[in-house]
Amino acid sequence: MEYILNPWPWYITGPLIALVMALLLYFGKTFGMSSNLKTLCTIGGAGKFSDFFKFKWKDQIWNLMVVLGAIIGGFIATQYLSNDVATDLNPETISELQQMGFKNAGATLVPNEIFSLETLTSKSLLLLIIGGLLVGFGTRYAGGCTSGHAITGLSSLQKPSLIAVIGFFIGGLIMTNLLLPLIF
Amino acid sequence: MKFFKFLLVGIFFGIVLVKSEAVSWYRIYEMFRFQSFHMYGIIGTAIATGILFIQISKKGYIKSIKGKDIIVPKKDNGLIRYIVGGTIFGFGWALIGACPGPMYILLGTGVFSMLIVIAAALLGTFIYGILKDKLPH
Secondary structure: OHHHHOOOOHHHHHHHHHHHHHHHHHOOOOOOOOHHHHHHHHHOOHHHOOHHHOOOHHHHHHHHHHHHHHHHHHHHHHHHOOOOOOOOOOHHHHHHHHHOOOOOOOOOOOOHHHHOOOOOOHHHHHHHHHHHHHHHHHHHHHOOOHHHHHHHHHHOOOHHHHHHHHHHHHHHHHHHHHHHHHHO | OOOHHHHHHHHHHHHHHHHOOOOOHHHHHHHHOOOOOHHHHHHHHHHHHHHHHHHHHHOOOOEOOOOOEOOOOOOOOOOHHHHHHHHHHHHHHHHHOOOHHHHHHHHHHOOOOHHHHHHHHHHHHHHHHHHHHHOOO
């Protein structure tokens, strides 16, 4: 039981993520989480503003079911399959984050300094909104996210996906190494 | 219930991503600081397993549930959209520590402020749809 409740090692979870991709391909679909944002825009009536959103969204209900499942899976994993063990971060990471004002790095999945609704500041609200905008805009511009490009695209040896993943890392490295120290 | 299997896949996906800690903001930070192998191990083994699966299915050993060939949709050729769009996404990924899958999963774990992120991501997607024809691809 302890094996289940403790965090699972990367060499188990990596292949299990590939299994998610494999199952969806086996069912005749494809692994891509960011497409759901487009589908939700279409359901909300975005087709009135751009032809980009004019498509048969009912063909994407299966993917919305994956989203619904992912939410439930997140709930099950934290409620029933976890203990309170902290994320085993590099001590260097923890002390670095402490200097930036993040207390208890690794005790929760996300830092309260950004995500806590009780202590929400105008700064953290702004960061959540900007982060969401960048993710929503960037994934659609790039035509996929970590699941569509990094996992599915690279597994099928596609060059566009390699370029996209290089982009993911350019953006991520700049944000984490240059911008986050300025923000915090 | 033809959709039920997708719900199950989603539940499995959510559990795996929480248990792998790939939904942790701190793990993403650590990855982009090159301070841990953890995330590279996850992504690397996922891709290696994925390559294996797709190569085996290409040889015809694995068929889809309907008995057809396994098909991975081809991405359009291009450069600017992938590098620029990818970089913009990378900014957001490192800032909020979540890509579109973990956004929903974290909501399930009780991080309700993710609703703000998801709403903003919907707006970002909408803005792309409006500007699409004016952007270089």
